[in-house]
Amino acid sequence: MNRYDSDTERTFAAMPPARGRGFAQTWWGRAWLAALEDGALDAEQVRTGRRLARAGGVGAVSVRPGRITAVVQDRDRTPHRADVLLDVLTDDQWDRFLDLTVERAGHVAALLDRDMPPHLVEDAETAGIDLLPGLGDLEAECDCGAWDHCGHTAALCYQVARLLDQDPFVLFLLRGCPEQALLDDLQARSTAAPAETAPLRPEGVDAAEAYLAGHVLPPLPAAPDLPQGPGVPPSLDADAPPPVGVDPAALELLAARTAAEAYVLLAQALREGAEQRPSAARLTAAQDAVRLAAGRLGDRGTPQPVADRLAAGSGRSREQLALAVRAWWLGGAAALAVLEEEWSVEGETLARARAALESAWDEGERPVLRARGNRWTVVGAAGQLRLGQDGRWWPYLKERGRWVPAGDAAQDPATALASVRPDGEEALSQH
Known part of the structure; x- marks a missing residue:
């Protein structure tokens, strides 16, 4: 149950074709597309949807809590109603999200600038709130009869990625909270006086009593709540000179990094299902x-x-x-x-890479690429694609004679390569 008005709806006019550019320029827009591309069972349907959206086949998009809707036209102009569903957040989740947002003034300022700071999303995840969809979170409904994502629902998702680029409040509405209601709640929390809290009193059992009772100890208490943030190590700035071989600045940084890492590990351990998650690889x-x-x-x-x-x-x-x-x-x-x-791409991995490159662009739009190992360089331009061991494509840009990372990874090479192109230019397309 959610306290916000479930009937709130925003409608966005049909957007022009997206020829010659990626659908998502922001990191959160690309995260939205990753949820579609990684979760769809039929990659060919996803590619079909990308072509339909690129050609301008998606009509006006309606966004309301839990659902986005649009009429999508096939290449033969046959219209289909496509819906994509996403769970709304509960009242408790919204309360926790709003509380953690007002704790950092930068979060509120970024939202007012139509920006979605990565640390805001990370803080929300730490508190058990997933703002962006993950694998399998985007459910599809279409009158074409498909039971999973079809070309029509995929096209709608690509179009929504463009809307999210322009206004991240579209995501908040889809999660259940309209923009004005969100801003009003943030304002109310920002001006409210902090509540007085009573000092905590430790509870326990007398050791002698526990021993005399036959070593039968009471059950362990519930896990403590997650602190507001990581602890702050003491400052090592002192008048006395440091011991030989000790760098105070390096020691302060190491202590602060360790506290931050410990906080993340504690947050992960307190979340449900933590014991089922695989351990991270040792660095x-x-x-x-x-x-x-x-x-x-x-x-x-x-x-x-x-x-x-x-x-x-x-x-x-x-x-x-x-x-x-x-x-x-x-x-x-x-x-x-x-x-x-740099590694050699061979066998089935090479076949999959070539298939992805062949299908990523419409006919006549694919740039000329020169391959070496796991790197595909755009001929005549300062762009490059690198294939990771997990099958994702990473964009690179040549700056002052060296290749530098240019953006987040994507399953689609065209989406990744769009990160290295200035808006509105066609430098990396071959026409």
Whole structure:
């Protein structure tokens, strides 16, 4: 049950064809498409939907809590009503989301600028709230009779990705909260006085009584609530000189990073089903150096002397570490491997890659690509696609003679390559 008006609806006029450009330019728009592309059972239907949307076959889009609707025309102009459903958040989830949002002024300011900061989504996930859809969350309904995503519902999803680029409040409405109601609630929480809380009193059992009772201990208490945020280590800035071999700045950064990592691990452990999730792969020393350098603590960042030590310790130059950090921000260890490792694509993997490249663009729009290993470089332009070991495509851009990560990974090479192109230009298309 949700306290917001379930009848609230916004209708967006049909958009012009999307020829020569990707459907999603923002990271949250690409995350929306990843939920479709990774969750659909028939990749050919997804490609059909992309072609229909690119050709302008999607009519006006209606968005209301839990459902988006549009009339989608086939190539032969046959109309079909397509609906895509997404669960709305509960009252409790909205309360938790609003509380964590007002705790950081930057979150509210970003939303007012029609931006969706990654840390807002990460904080929400830590609190057990999934704003963006995941694998299998986008349910499809279409009058063509398909029981899974068909070309019509896929086309609708591609069109919605364009709407999300322009206005992330479309996602909030779909999750159950209209824009004005969300802003009103944020305003109310921002101005409310903090409630006084009574001091907590520890509870326990006298050890002697427990022993005399025959070693029968009471049941363990419930797991504690997740703290508001990670602990803040003490400052090591003192008048006394540090001991020989101790770098206070590096020690402060390591302690703060450790506290942040411990907070994330605790949040994951407290979530339901934590025991069923596989453990993350152990990082090498070189990977962990990049993770430490990539961590963001407020506006302080990583002090340059500490960054220099991390670079030297990981066997990288300062410039190489900066590139590695850029990759880490986009995709962690997987993105770092794509940056620093080149491998031969062979057999079935090569066949799948070639099929994806052949079907990603409409006839006459595919750029000319030169392949070497897992890298496909656009001939005559500063763009490149790199294939990861997990089958995703990563966009790269040539800057000052070197290839640098240019955006998030995508299952569709055309969507990934769109990240390296200036808006409105056709530099990476072959006409």
